[in-house]
Amino acid sequence: MKTVITFGTFDVFHVGHVNILQRAASLGDALIVGISTDELNFCKKQRYPIYNQRDRMKIVNGMRYINLCFFEESLEQKREYILKYDADVLVMGDDWKGRFDEFKDICEVVYLERTPSVSTTQLIEVISSSDR
Structure with missing residues (x-):
């Protein structure tokens, strides 16, 4: 069984989140x-x-x-999380490209392209500006 792990805030859940999670799931048997x-x-x-x-x-x-979902409490514990959940693949958005290559010694590291023109930060800014 091939296990994939990914991390994120997933605030103001949108289609970009769905896309990256679906694509991450397609890389293994468990996400x-x-x-x-x-x-x-x-x-x-x-x-x-x-x-x-x-x-x-x-x-x-x-x-x-x-x-399975769990709370990520520290960025510095990614290695421990990967090992704890026996992950074979770490998936992150391509905005993090190269930042997690240090984990290639324990798992495959894949950076997936983000959905164009969709970001939580942009959505929050649009919603905030429309309130004014």
């Missing part, structure tokens, strides 16, 4: 998803997600091709 905690997201982006971590977990975990 495991690390959902960034609210605190980790704040550390990365200096803002909390729109949806809290429990709601984001429920949304992602509700997809039929997701086998």
Whole structure:
């Protein structure tokens, strides 16, 4: 059995999230998803997600091709997560290209192209500006 692992915040869930998760799932027999905690997201982006971590977990975990979700509490623990879940493939969006090559010693690393013209940050900006 080939296990794929990926990570993300998955806030304001959109078609780009669906696309990358479907494509990640197609690379193996099981897909495991690390959902960034609210605190980790704040550390990365200096803002909390729109949806809290429990709601984001429920949304992602509700997809039929997701086998398991867990909370990612630290970017520095990616190696431990990959080993803990015995992942054969790490999938990340191509905006991270090259940043996770250090894990090629324990698994295959694949960077998938992001869906053009769709990003959570852009969606939040559009929604925020329309409120004014």
